[in-house]
Amino acid sequence: MINSSDFANRLQKVIDFYDETASGFAEKIGVQRSSISHILSGRNKPSLDFVMKILHSYPEVELYWLLNGRGNFPTTETKISEIPNPQLDLKVENLNKPDISKSISNNSEIEKIVIFYKDGTFKSYNP
Template sequence: MINSGEFAKRLQKVIDHYDETASGFAERIGVQRSSISHILSGRNKPSLDFVMKVLGAYPEVELYWLLNGKGFFPPNSSLSNIQTDPLESNTTQHSRLPIEPKSNTEIEKIVIFFKDGTFKSYTP
């Protein structure tokens, strides 16, 4: 479950990084200004559609970071964010996938999310 307060802080970080106003940000992602205000204040939780619009307008924003704060933002600022996920210490800069799985771990499913909001699921 997404922590609304923490999500709002990350969303504000995105807005600040791109030197946007809340109104300009809302216009760029295609939502009403009140939607931004309500999410930033913690009144509303972000919908999947909202998150996908942010990722569509700002492809440099990583989904995993936006949703739960793990990963890096802005891009190429790996030293500015503290890694809190133990798996991230075994990741590559580009894929963010574990290099070696934990012992006795098998892949159950692979899901790929596309920027247009669709996804594809693979089961080995």
């Protein structure tokens, strides 16, 4: 059984860790602001759907840590570079996109290819 006040404390730690407001956190996980408020105040217990939304939006949060305080937060496997920075809101679509075909010559050797995704993640490939 989940202890509501302990869960609320862990939820607050997650919100504080990402330097989010309760409203911003609610928006990111896709719930109403009142849901966060009611859980933090102890009025309501979290539903399974609520917990799963947190885990989906914040993969650094461990299920067992969130539910009963066992484990780590953030996960020990998480690298600092993998933790999203809510202060950065890069809008790439507003930048002029250069025509890279002019900057690549047939004689050049590719050192690294980096693909940036709209969700803020990226993948780097070294041929």
